[in-house]
Amino acid sequence: MSVPRTILASAAALALVGAAACGGGNAETQRPAGATALYDALPDGVKEAGVIRFAGDSHPPYRIVANDGKTVTGIDKEVQDALGKALGVRTEISIVSGLPAALSGMLASRYDAFNGPVKDTAEREKQFDAIVWMVTRTSYLIPKAGSSAIKSSSDLCGKRIAGTAGSIVEDQAKRLTEWCAQQGKPAIDFIGLADTNGTILAAESGRADAAGMTESAALDVMQKQKDTFTYVTQTDEQGAGVDQLAMLVPKSSGLGPVMLDAFKEIFKNGEYKKIMDKYGLQTVAVEEPKMNTAAAG
Template identity: 50%
Template sequence: MRLSRIAPTALVALSALALASCASDASSETGGDASQGGDANGSVNTDAPLYDALPDDIKDAGQITMAGDTHPPYRTIEADGSFTGIDPDIQAALSEQFGVPFVIETASGLDAMLTGMLSGRYDAFNGPLRTTEEREAEFDTVVWMTTRTSYVYLTEREDELSDPEALCGSRVSGVSGSVSESQLELYAQWCADNGLDEPTFVGLADSNATFLAVNSDRADYAATTQGGAIDLMAADPDKYDYLVQTDEQGAGVDQLAIFMPKESGLAEPMLEAFQALFDNGEYERIMSDWDITDVTVDEPALNPMTSG
């Protein structure tokens, strides 16, 4: 089990570097990138099982370009600029099916990633991002995991923040446009129904920024995925703890997906590639390695919100 990538003590220092990098990349024509998958040289394997199913523009490019940001444990930007995490591991396994490497280009903020896909800069974005009917109108999605929203706080404030009612009327940082923002709205309704003040959402660019906000007392909680909370706790269990939003508080099981532009020709091959990972055990292995088997799904699904 790999749970010791960046300790929270180092996370604060690295976060500033990562955020600065993302901001710089977003304003430039090309962002930083890191190859994931493929062979050691990042070359193309035309004999791979699904190479022939790839769209011609990806074959011509010789790679699948992914939008990405820092969002542990899904993606962590290391000091040398490379990415580690669940996402790169999944991409390496998918690359074995496609025969082309995946390259992550850093981007700042969800809007930049979504518009970047629509403009042709990125071929896909692997979230974690929930699929909705509105999003499936513009993007094809392949669901490969679920999540429940969790709220991270400092253990030194446990006496005042560990009660679920304490979140009502508090400041909650989260990634703007993320599943956490929509889930907090449901939590706020629960607060109101119980005669309590609604929490205030503090929208930020990425996951590391939300944790920094808690560390610097700009927020009381950081809203994140279960995987993000588990990762942070594993790295430094004495510094952080978290609450999990319950069904009573409006939590639902959100379906998280990889997003691709409509009509790109990549959706059906991506579904096949994910299915191959489910069939050969790679999906289960990766999710077990990262200790997030509680958010797995039985099989991948293409556009589940609109396909019915």
């Protein structure tokens, strides 16, 4: 018994519709339900993965890592969630051991971005797009139990300073050491460690006289461990200045310009201000995000 052509044609049409509905070659149907206007500009690799993978070390209050070693809260988590919402994709953070692991992991395509806080430099901009979203000054956390000889940043000359290796603090400590030499004082003994928690423990245990970190991080530690620490802040005279803090994204990925637009969106919709206000970071907030400011300057 032969099947009428009209029936065959109808069946074929239904099959085509079903294939399209399942994503059979129609690019438009591949867009997730939460896709935004910025989603279409994302690199294909990010669209296929459906997630932006961030590297991050333990660095309160930016990244507060729970005892399970995986759950992360803090400024970075909230900023990344806001960016993911603007882009229409999920975000996730993988905990790594310090800045070198984050940088090498991004260049090896294990991670898409690293939110620092990391200083924007011309050298880093050779391999990474750097989206500046805040500024900072360097402070030094001092245990009250051993702080009698450190009343100001000038008293740090000749002292042991723990800091995250390769971080802004290491660079600032070098500038402070130069200032110490100009004053005829002994150099700082910098102890490079993997993360901020390690630097705090070094100061608490007496391995270091102070722990260098961003001022916001120092304030966070003092709030959580009341009556344990005091802190001093490096001055402009001592080479401190104001450092530009950036999110780093490998240039080869093509994600940088889209991420800049996502930052612009969270500035525009108020999410950026909401997060900075929540953590008391109004003094280090910027008016607008910018990309690759070090090379431009």
